[in-house]
Amino acid sequence: MNGNHAQALKEAGMKATPKRLAILEMLEGETAYASPEELWKRMRDRFDRLGLPTVYRNLEELAESGVLSKVIHPNRQLYYYFCSNREHHHHFVCLSCRKVQDIPSCGIEALEREVSKTVGGKVLSHILQLNGLCSGCMENGGMP
Amino acid sequence: MNGNHAQALKEAGMKATPKRLAILEMLEGETAYASPEELWKRMRDRFDRLGLPTVYRNLEELAESGVLSKVIHPNRQLYYYFCSNREHHHHFVCLSCRKVQDIPSCGIEALEREVSKTVGGKVLSHILQLNGLCSGCMENGGMP
DNA sequence: ATTCTAAAACGAAATGATTTTCATTTAGGG
DNA sequence: CCCTAAATGAAAATCATTTCGTTTTAGAAT
Numbered sequence: 001m002n003g004n005h006a007q008a009l010k011e012a013g014m015k016a017t018p019k020r021l022a023i024l025e026m027l028e029g030e031t032a033y034a035s036p037e038e039l040w041k042r043m044r045d046r047f048d049r050l051g052l053p054t055v056y057r058n059l060e061e062l063a064e065s066g067v068l069s070k071v072i073h074p075n076r077q078l079y080y081y082f083c084s085n086r087e088h089h090h091h092f093v094c095l096s097c098r099k100v101q102d103i104p105s106c107g108i109e110a111l112e113r114e115v116s117k118t119v120g121g122k123v124l125s126h127i128l129q130l131n132g133l134c135s136g137c138m139e140n141g142g143m144p
Numbered sequence: 145m146n147g148n149h150a151q152a153l154k155e156a157g158m159k160a161t162p163k164r165l166a167i168l169e170m171l172e173g174e175t176a177y178a179s180p181e182e183l184w185k186r187m188r189d190r191f192d193r194l195g196l197p198t199v200y201r202n203l204e205e206l207a208e209s210g211v212l213s214k215v216i217h218p219n220r221q222l223y224y225y226f227c228s229n230r231e232h233h234h235h236f237v238c239l240s241c242r243k244v245q246d247i248p249s250c251g252i253e254a255l256e257r258e259v260s261k262t263v264g265g266k267v268l269s270h271i272l273q274l275n276g277l278c279s280g281c282m283e284n285g286g287m288p
Numbered sequence: 289a290t291t292c293t294a295a296a297a298c299g300a301a302a303t304g305a306t307t308t309t310c311a312t313t314t315a316g317g318g
Numbered sequence: 319c320c321c322t323a324a325a326t327g328a329a330a331a332t333c334a335t336t337t338c339g340t341t342t343t344a345g346a347a348t
Contacts, residue, residue, distance in 0.1 A: 090273070091274075092278070094278040094280075096277055096281040111274070120278070120282075122282055123275070124276040124277065128234045128270070128271065129270065130234070130256065130269075131270065132236070132238065132266045132268040133239070133268065134238040134263060138264075
C-alpha cells in the first residue's frame, strides 16, 4: 500500500518524499475530499516542521500528474481526493459531507435519476462544461 | 432591447438601475464571457463614479437570479456571460477566446465528438460534476 | 410632480486563500 | 557515501473578492 504510493509517485516522475506519501495515505483512507489546510493540520501531528505551501504545492502537483483529483467547488476553494478507479468515470460529490462517489454511466438526464437511486442522494445541480479551443483559436495555434 | 432588460430585471425582483442595464447591454453584445474587472473598466467610460464592488455584486446577483450565467474556469476566477436560450442546455466555452456556444444534446462521449463537428473546435477536457446532498446528509436535513 | 423609503451604490479598507521568494535540506541515482 | 536536482520552510506578497459604514437613488405612494 505504501509501496504502492511510492510506485505511483515514481511513475509520475515525483520523488517519494515522506510528506507526499503521508498526503496520499491520508487521502486514500478518506471517502471525502479535503482542503489543503485541513490536511496540513492533520499532518502536523506527524511532522514537526511542515509548511502550508508544501501541502498546496504537493496537492497541485499530484493532481497535475493524475494521482489525485481536484474538486470544483462553488465556494471556489481547493479540495482534493484520492480515487483509485482508473476507468473513465465521474463523481457525485456531496457539498455537505464531502463524500465522493463514483458514477458509472454518463448521460446527464438519465444520470440524475440514476444517482438518486444508486447513491440515494439528491442532485441539486450539475456542472457540465466542455473546455477546449474553438475553431478560430485552433487556426491561430491556441491564441485568441 | 433595453426595455427587455428592464423587464427581465423586474421579473427577477431587481431594480432596473442604469448600471445593471449597462452590464446586461454589454454582455448581450458579446459572444464571450467577461470578468468583473474587464466590465468595470469598460463601464467607467459611461459612469463617472463606478465601484468595482458594485460590478461584482451585480454580476453575482444577476447570476443568482438566472439572468446571467457564470463560467466555471480552471483559474478559479469569476466570469459571466449572457445567454438568452431558456431551454435546458450546456455550453462550450473556449479557454482561449472565451467564446460561449450552446450545445444542444447531452451525452458526454457523443457530445465531445459532436462538438468537434458542430462548432469545429477541439474539446480538451470536460467537467461533469453533480452537486447535491448524499443520502446521509438528506437524513440530517443537509448537515454532515 | 414631489416625497418617501428600502434598496442600491459608493470608496476605502479588510479579508484570506493561495503563491512566490529564496535560503536550506533532502531523496535517490551513481 | 556523494552529488545534484528536487523539495521544503518561513516569511512576505499577491490579488481577486468581500465587508463596512455612509450616501445616493429607483420607483411606489402621495
